[in-house]
Amino acid sequence: MxxxxxxxxxxxxxxxxxxxxxxxxxxxxxxxxxxxxxxxxxxxxxxxxxxxxxxxxxxxxxxxxxxxxxxxxxxxxxxxxxxxxxxxxxxxxxxxxxxxxxxxxxxxxxxxxxxxxxxxxxxxxxxxxxxEEPEDEGGDAVARLARLTPAQRRILALVAEGKLNKQIAHEMDITEATVKAHMTAIFRRLGVINRTQAVLIAHQLDAGAPGVEG
Missing domain, CATH: 3.40.50.2300 (Response regulator)
Structure with a gap:
């Protein structure tokens, strides 16, 4: 090839x-x-x-x-x-x-x-x-997000967009129960207890450049 x-x-x-x-x-x-x-x-x-x-x-x-x-x-x-x-x-x-x-x-x-x-x-x-000298800027977030599976990353991205479990289930063609199971695993792997904390970790990756295109 x-x-x-x-x-x-x-x-x-x-x-x-x-x-x-x-x-x-x-x-x-x-x-x-x-x-x-x-x-x-x-x-x-x-x-x-x-x-x-x-x-x-x-x-x-x-x-x-x-x-x-x-x-x-x-x-x-x-x-x-x-x-x-x-x-x-x-x-x-x-x-x-x-x-x-x-x-x-x-x-x-x-x-x-x-x-x-x-x-x-x-x-x-x-x-x-x-x-330049680092200031502990998001390295922990990178490590924790790297533990997620591709499906979990997709779900977290949809959660960050404000989607509800029902909407995520429809978009990914899975059941709400499966979404909930993934969310439980996401919380465990990220070391958080709710959706808000999970989204904050996801946003840490690109923190520092809000509104930037590209």
């Missing part, structure tokens, strides 16, 4: 910029553009993906929880986050979750190519803000 590079971003101009850099680093590779997470996931499931660049805030994305889901479901696929956020907490959490790189969307094209070339060579690439 031919090696492919997946560029996942909902902004066509940004996809074009990333594509130009990818073509320099991986000449001759097939490039697949995805405008949302569903398209990106379909491309990953098709196999043969050598690298994915991932925008954290597409329409159907849940920020770093989306990155966590891709890392757990496709552990052999390197992922480079390309994001409008330059908050060090987001950068550090992305690295902790297992991203191979983090490129701010404000980075010049030569920096983007440098980052992608480093990842292509098997290295990691993160901006200098990731090396």
């Amino acid at each position: 031919a090696h492919r590079i997946v560029i996942a971003d909902d902004h066509p101009l940004l996809r074009a910029a990333v594509r130009a850099s990818v073509e320099k680093v991986w000449p001759g590779h097939e490039i697949v553009e995805a405008a949302d997470c569903a398209e990106a996931r379909a491309a990953a499931e098709a196999g043969g993906v050598e690298l994915m660049t991932l925008d954290l805030h597409m329409a159907d994305s849940t920020g770093l929880q989306t990155l966590m889901a891709f890392r757990q479901d496709f552990p052999a696929m390197p992922i480079v986050v390309v994001s409008a956020s330059e908050d060090r907490r987001i950068v550090r959490n992305a690295r902790e979750i297992g991203a191979s790189g983090f490129i701010p969307k404000s980075a010049p094209l030569d920096v983007m190519r440098e980052a992608l070339a480093a990842v292509a060579a098997g290295d990691l690439w993160f901006p200098e803000i990731a090396e």
Whole structure:
């Protein structure tokens, strides 16, 4: 199967910029553009993906929880986050979750190519803000959320959207009893006692960059 590079971003101009850099680093590779997470996931499931660049805030994305889901479901696929956020907490959490790189969307094209070339060579690439002195910013949240199964992560994301158990059951095509069982497991794995506390932990992943797109 031919090696492919997946560029996942909902902004066509940004996809074009990333594509130009990818073509320099991986000449001759097939490039697949995805405008949302569903398209990106379909491309990953098709196999043969050598690298994915991932925008954290597409329409159907849940920020770093989306990155966590891709890392757990496709552990052999390197992922480079390309994001409008330059908050060090987001950068550090992305690295902790297992991203191979983090490129701010404000980075010049030569920096983007440098980052992608480093990842292509098997290295990691993160901006200098990731090396600043940490302040215990969300690392515990990353560890606890990593314990959840894919179904539990999906349910937690829906809870964070304000959905009730009945609505979650309908959306996921499962029974309310199954939702309740998952919620009990989520509380246990996160070390919380209610939905509000669970949602607060989920939000810690992307805390520090409210309202940021990408």
